[in-house]
Structures are given as C-alpha cells and as structure tokens.
Amino acid sequence: MTPCDFAQYVRQVREKLQQLTEEPVEEKEINYGRQLKVRKGPDTVNLALYNGKKGLKQVWSGKVSPLQDQCRNALGEGDTASSGAISPALEPGGVTLLAGKPGFDGLWCGSDESGKGDYFGPLAVAAVCLDLAAARQYAAWGICDSKALTDGKIRLLAEKIRQTARAHTVLVLKPRFYNQRYAQLKARKQNLNHLLASGHIHALGRVIQQVPECRFALVDQFTRHNAIASTLETGFPGLKVYQQPKGEADMAVAAASILARDAFVEVMDQLSAQAGFPLPKGGGDQATAAARKLVREQGKDVLEQYVKLHFANTGKL
Structure with missing residues (x-):
C-alpha cells in the first residue's frame, strides 16, 4: 500500500x-x-497498524476491557488488515470524490484540520477551493494527505497551494484560546467534535465568500452528526455540502490538510522557541515528559499557553 493510501x-x-x-x-x-x-x-487500548510487504496488519495491546471490545466492534470485519475496502474511493486518475455528483461543475472546496490529537500546539483548520485543472496539477506534484508527508515536503507544497488555489484560508486556534473555547463548549455539554465543526464551517465559509460561484464543498467526515452541512447550506443558498469518510483522497481536502499541517508546524516551532527546547508532536509519553519539564522550568500556570489542557496527559503531571 502506498504511503498516501496507508495514511x-x-x-x-x-x-x-x-x-x-x-x-x-x-x-x-x-x-x-x-x-x-x-x-x-480508566481504560486504555493500543492499536498498532503496520504497512508491510505482506500487507496491512493490526496488533491490539492493553488489558482486555469493555473499551477494547467496543473498539473491535467499531472497526468490524471491514477494517481488518485483510480488508480490501480501504483504498481511496477515486476512479483511476481521478482527483475528486465529487465526480459524478448531480450538477458537479468542476469547481469545489474542501476542508481538513491538524492538531486535534496533539497535546502541544494549536488546532488548525484549513479550506481550499480548486478547479479540475489545478487539482490535476496538484496530483502531479504529489499532493496527498499530510500524514503521508514530511514536514519539509509539507512546507514546500503549502507554498505552491497558496500560490495556485482559487482561494484558501487557514484558521489557527492557539492553545490559550483553544482552552478557553473548549471550556465554554464543555459548560454547554458539548465536546471536541463541536469545536471541529465550528472550525470547518468558518473556514469553508470564508473560502466560499471569496469564490461565490463555488457550489460544492467536501468535508472529511469525523463524526456522524454535526451541523456543518445544514449551517453552510443555509448560509449559502445553492451550496451542496458533502461529508465522506476518507475525504483526504480528494485533492481539495488533501490540499487543505497540507495547509492546516503547515500552520500547525509553524506554531509548534514558535512554541518550541518560547519553551527553550523542542516540543514533541502527538499525545504520548514524550508529550507528557516535555510538559513536566516545562512545568519544572516555568511553572504550571504556563501550561495553558502550550497544551490542550483537557487531554489525559495533564492529569499525569
């Protein structure tokens, strides 16, 4: 499986x-x-996904628990390593998942986010508007889901996207403001998915305002129920919003993922300089150790400037 397909x-x-x-x-x-x-x-489940010469492999670890059963059931047989249902839902040579949708005219926008699983750093949401000619050029450049690319490659591709997209926008919620916003949502019994939905709505809305003739939008589906489609379709009459799993197979969504990741990495570099040492990406033990070091050197009050406080890592400090 190619790196893009595995991502x-x-x-x-x-x-x-x-x-x-x-x-x-x-x-x-x-x-x-x-x-x-x-x-x-109290339960933790680890799932290792391997992309080897013999194909995909899943390895579960952690104590047997109701959570592990729920995880296995959620994935089902269709997501096991032997499944053939995981390849991108694109025709050979295709650049958009919207091809064949009623009325599709070759102009569309896509959105994606970066940083939602990282303890340190911001949440970034980006949207990109493309036509088919630009999308084909993006495919030739090797644009795909940012998780399959190095930070250096992302930086180069992000600049190309900014220069060639019909429109683009990136919204960055740095840790201090992220924590404030998350606390507000929690007080209303809402969660991270509501924060993500709000980001996608605002990012796509900004792009559509720049290209009002754009009548199609695609969002990589991150939850079954949200207000993205209804909010945007109400605010922009005539717009059709699609949400689809594996949306990053679409070139507009892939381009958005690169812009979002580039913005995330830029803020991480700024925070690392501010902290005085490199801050790790992700949300594992390395992130917890780095936060402990930060607390020892600068005090616990500075955490809100660096991390997403609601992560479980905070309770381990």
Whole structure:
C-alpha cells in the first residue's frame, strides 16, 4: 500500500475509534506503521497498524476491557488488515470524490484540520477551493494527505497551494484560546467534535465568500452528526455540502490538510522557541515528559499557553 493510501486507512480507523470517547485518540509513528491510543475513563487500548510487504496488519495491546471490545466492534470485519475496502474511493486518475455528483461543475472546496490529537500546539483548520485543472496539477506534484508527508515536503507544497488555489484560508486556534473555547463548549455539554465543526464551517465559509460561484464543498467526515452541512447550506443558498469518510483522497481536502499541517508546524516551532527546547508532536509519553519539564522550568500556570489542557496527559503531571 502506498504511503498516501496507508495514511488514509489510518485516518479512517482513527475517526471510527474517536466516536467511542471524548478524549482525543492519540497517534504516533512506529516502525513500519502508526500506533493509535484510545482512552476512556480508566481504560486504555493500543492499536498498532503496520504497512508491510505482506500487507496491512493490526496488533491490539492493553488489558482486555469493555473499551477494547467496543473498539473491535467499531472497526468490524471491514477494517481488518485483510480488508480490501480501504483504498481511496477515486476512479483511476481521478482527483475528486465529487465526480459524478448531480450538477458537479468542476469547481469545489474542501476542508481538513491538524492538531486535534496533539497535546502541544494549536488546532488548525484549513479550506481550499480548486478547479479540475489545478487539482490535476496538484496530483502531479504529489499532493496527498499530510500524514503521508514530511514536514519539509509539507512546507514546500503549502507554498505552491497558496500560490495556485482559487482561494484558501487557514484558521489557527492557539492553545490559550483553544482552552478557553473548549471550556465554554464543555459548560454547554458539548465536546471536541463541536469545536471541529465550528472550525470547518468558518473556514469553508470564508473560502466560499471569496469564490461565490463555488457550489460544492467536501468535508472529511469525523463524526456522524454535526451541523456543518445544514449551517453552510443555509448560509449559502445553492451550496451542496458533502461529508465522506476518507475525504483526504480528494485533492481539495488533501490540499487543505497540507495547509492546516503547515500552520500547525509553524506554531509548534514558535512554541518550541518560547519553551527553550523542542516540543514533541502527538499525545504520548514524550508529550507528557516535555510538559513536566516545562512545568519544572516555568511553572504550571504556563501550561495553558502550550497544551490542550483537557487531554489525559495533564492529569499525569
């Protein structure tokens, strides 16, 4: 499986697991694959996904618990390593998942986010508007889901996207404001999915305002129920919003994922300079250790400037 296809597979699995808990599913790189960590209450489940010569492989670890059963059931047989249902839903040579949709005219926008599973750093949401000619050029450049690309490659591609997209926008919620916003949502008994939905709505709305003739939008589906489509379609009559799992197979969504990741990395670099040492990405033990070091050197009050406080890592400090 190509790196782009594997990244799409990992993302699909992660999004299904995320529906089981309000705590962000953590993701980190391991040899030959990615590891996902799911937490719910006292239970923790680890799932390693490997992309080897013999194909995909899943390895579960952690104590047998109701949460592990829920995770296995959520993935089902269709997401096991032997499944053939994980390839991108694009025709050969295709650049958009909207091809064949009623009335599709070759102009559309897509959105994606970065940072939702990272303890340190911001939440970034980006949207990009493309036509088919630009999308084909993006495919030739090797644009795909940002998880399959290095930070250096992302930086180069992000600049190309900014120069060539019909329109683009990036919204960045730095930790201090992220924590304030999350606390407000929690007080209303809402969660991270509501924060993500709000980001996608605002990012797509800004792009559509720049290109009012754009009548189609695609969002990588991260939860079954949200107000993205209804809000945008009400605010922009004539707009049709689609939400689809593995949306990053679409070139507009992939381009948005690159802009969002580029913005995330830029803020992480700023925060690392502010902290005086490199801050790790992800939400695992390295992030917890870095936060402990930060607290020792600068005090616990500075955490809100660096991390997403609702992550389980905070309780381990």
